[in-house]
Amino acid sequence: MVETSPNYEPDYAVPPGETLGETLEAIGMSQAxxxxxMGRPKKTxxxxxxxxxxxxxxTSIQLERVLGIPCGFWTNLERNYQDAIAKNNERSALGKETxxxxxxxxRELAQRGWIADYRNPVEKLQEIMDFFGVASPKECVEIWNRPEIAFRHSQAFKSDRWALAAWLRKGQLEAQTTNVPDFDGGSFKGVLREIRGLTKEKAWKFEPALKEYCANNGVVLALVQELKNTRVHGATHWFAGKPVIQLTLRYKTDDQFWFSFFHEAGHILLHGRKEIFVEKNIGGSLEKEEKEANLFASNLLIPKAYYEPFKRKGLFTRKGxxxxxxxxxxxxGIVVGRLQHDGLIPYRSNLNYLKKTFEWACNG
Structure with a gap:
């Protein structure tokens, strides 16, 4: 549903002098x-x-002395007048940047309920600026073009730029409202073994436990549905000193979800705090950090010492x-996904039924 502004603000500003003039007329006092x-020049x-x-x-104190009207009344009139002028000026400036x-x-952000849906272009732009937490499009571009926000897989990022930025911003907003202790890499790495056991659980059971495990160790887990044309299934970034693991359900299967989670956990533990790592389907060769995160996730889920003997046996049946x-x-399902990734069984395998599928509970 399209909204009108909940707090209507007229596009004109009434100077407090109008009220002063009406007051003087009412009591029969001239400006002179x-x-x-007041002991002030008439021109003032x-x-x-x-x-x-x-x-x-x-001046407001002097008006109180002479007219008996509290100084706060006059200062409030002036403040409201200056606020109205500033907002009108902002609307005029934003009108050139719609x-x-x-x-x-x-439209998609509004449909998700991430922002309000307005008809007026300036109100729409104000809503976008509020969402991104910036004063104008200029600051928005500057912030999302900073070197530390140099997205991995930038060749795909160009076409999805603001959809991906909005998706990441949603994760930032979740991090902003999530209280977690200071991050400790050692404790987080230790708890990953316990998290690994959650892979056997159903989503309704593991989701709150997973978020709690992460939060207790200083990590924000944000499950945010992907936006159109982002093709993203996970990301790692830091916001306000907090590491954020942000995931979608792009492939909707447990093997993909859990690999993505541990992959992003690997980025947090292995790599710096400045870069944003975005995992997308774009093909091509992987960078060093991506290979390291892949290896981290693979070995944590299925340690090499156990996986190699299993491969050699070749018992890739339901029972095996x-x-x-x-x-x-x-x-x-994680084992099935690993075997498929390694080319040991086909992706269109009758073993796919061993994978659990997930769905979003709502549109947000």
Whole structure:
């Protein structure tokens, strides 16, 4: 549903001098007499009434003495007037930049409930600026072009730029409202073994436990549905000193979800705090950090010392996979996914039913 602004603000500003002029007329006092009683030049009083001179705190006190109207009344009138002027100026400036709306997925963000849906282009742009936490499109571009926000897989990033930025921003907003202790790499690495056991659980059970494990060790886990044209399934970034693991359900299967989680955990433990790592389907060769995160996730889920003997046996049947996954303490779907990735069984395998599928509970 399209909204109108909940707090209507007129596109004009009423100077406090109008109220002062009406007050003088009501009590039969001239501007000259008011100026004399206040000890101020007549042109100052005239300037206030005409809206060219501001009511200062000192002036408001003098008005209280002469007119008996509290100084706070006059200072509030002046403040509201200046606020209205500033907002009108901002609306005028933003009105020249509404072309930015063509770059951002406004409609989809509104449909998700991430922002309000307005008809007026300036209100739409204000809503986008509020979402990104910036004053204008200029700052938005500058922030998301900073070197530390140099997205991995940048060749795909160009076409999805603001959809991907909005998706990451949603993760930042979740991190902003999530209280976690200071991050400790040692404790987080230690708890990953316990998290590994959650792979056997259903989503309704493991999701709150997974978030709690992460939060207790200083990590924010943000599950954010992907936006169109992002093709993203996971990301790692730091916000306000907090490491954030941000995941989608792009492939909707447990093997992909859990590999993505441990891959992002690997980035947190192995790599720096400045870069944002975004995992996308773009093909091509992997960078060093991506290979390291892949190896970290692979070995944590299925340690090489156990996986190699299993491969050599070649018992890639339901029974063989179930027995191996049970011994490893992980979900069988993860084993199926690993075998498919390594080319040992086809992706269109009748063993795919061993994978659990996940769905979003809502559109957000």
């Amino acid at each position: 007499e008011l100026a004399q009683r 009083i005239n300037g206030i009434i005409m809206g060219t001179t501001a009511i200062t705190p000192e 072309g930015f709306l063509n770059d951002v997925p406004y 996979i179930m027995e191996f996954s049970s011994g490893m303490g992980i979900a069988p």
